[in-house]
Amino acid sequence: MPTYKMTFFFEGFQTTKGVGGGSAVGWTETWYLTTTGGIDDALFDPAVTTYIDQRRSFLPDQYFVAWVRASQTDKTRNTKVREVRGGIGQGPGAAAQVTCAVLADFTALPLQAGDHAHHRRFLIRGLSSNVIDGNVIHPNAVEWRRIELFLDYLATGRIEGAPNPVPNPNRWQIRFLPGTVPFSGITLLKLEPGAPNYITVTAPNITQEEGTQWIIKGVRHPYYCNRTWTTIRPSLTGTTTIQLGRSRRVISGDWDFSGQIAKVAYEYAAPSQMIVIGLRERDTGRPSRLTRGRRNPVV
Numbered sequence: 001m002p003t004y005k006m007t008f009f010f011e012g013f014q015t016t017k018g019v020g021g022g023s024a025v026g027w028t029e030t031w032y033l034t035t036t037g038g039i040d041d042a043l044f045d046p047a048v049t050t051y052i053d054q055r056r057s058f059l060p061d062q063y064f065v066a067w068v069r070a071s072q073t074d075k076t077r078n079t080k081v082r083e084v085r086g087g088i089g090q091g092p093g094a095a096a097q098v099t100c101a102v103l104a105d106f107t108a109l110p111l112q113a114g115d116h117a118h119h120r121r122f123l124i125r126g127l128s129s130n131v132i133d134g135n136v137i138h139p140n141a142v143e144w145r146r147i148e149l150f151l152d153y154l155a156t157g158r159i160e161g162a163p164n165p166v167p168n169p170n171r172w173q174i175r176f177l178p179g180t181v182p183f184s185g186i187t188l189l190k191l192e193p194g195a196p197n198y199i200t201v202t203a204p205n206i207t208q209e210e211g212t213q214w215i216i217k218g219v220r221h222p223y224y225c226n227r228t229w230t231t232i233r234p235s236l237t238g239t240t241t242i243q244l245g246r247s248r249r250v251i252s253g254d255w256d257f258s259g260q261i262a263k264v265a266y267e268y269a270a271p272s273q274m275i276v277i278g279l280r281e282r283d284t285g286r287p288s289r290l291t292r293g294r295r296n297p298v299v
Contacts (some may be wrong), residue, residue: 059089
């Protein structure tokens with residue numbers, strides 16, 4: 001069954017200050033969903049409708065859910081977006097903001113021996129002053145009870161007033177790299193002449209698929225090698241050497257014969273439990289709906 005990365009786009013009638021000044025305030029929320037159907041089935045899955053309804057229940061009416069995007073995890077070019085109609089928040093029209101958010105931690109317990117618990121931290125933005133007046137959570141606010149129900153839905157799949165088990169069996173999932181992923185020692189790491197943003201790696205566990213992602217850890221020198229890379233150019237079939245790229249940092253220096261490499265093989269699981277950590281101050285990212293490609297500074 002295919003797993004889809006589901007991204008919910010939120011926008012508002014407020015405008016930003018600083019970067020992207022004058023553009024609409026906005027943010028995204030992302031979860032993963034496994035379905036038996038295609039990408040259209042994922043976009044219109046009952047879980048998507050429930051998520052939007054639960055989220056709108058405490059979203060102030062100056063914000064709205066604008067779009068939903070589905071991207072197949074193993075075929076990233078298979079992406080589709082649909083508009084959400086009637087996605088305006090149903091919360092009270094009190095003053096609200098997006099930078100002070102509630103932080104919750106979702107935990108997926110180990111699925112196999114030798115693994116460990118995996119965490120996903122999730123920010124809830126777009127909160128009214130009834131909930132966080134003075135940057136303090138007000139647990140007696142009506143919206144706070146709705147936030148608790150929304151978080152419980154994400155953590156357990158329960159819907160208030162619905163019989164158990166929940167009629168919609170699909171559960172929102174978190175993505176993680178299992179602790180049992182096998183790492184192999186790197187036998188050769190060299191820089192590409194004239195291309196300081198690329199490296200060539202040889203290791204016993206290398207496979208020859210372009211676009212495959214790899215994690216490198218434990219390299220002491222050169223700097224900036226410990227990260228996730230993508231196969232840019234496979235070597236001849238049967239060899240264990242590939243070219244990886246592209247680093248935003250310039251890499252230089254001699255390799256010190258350290259480091260390990262593993263193929264990225266993400267797994268997906270529904271969370272087993274959840275805890276609210278508290279409030280966090282986090283600015284939103286760049287404005288949405290910008291043109292693709294190389295961008296000039298946003299003003």
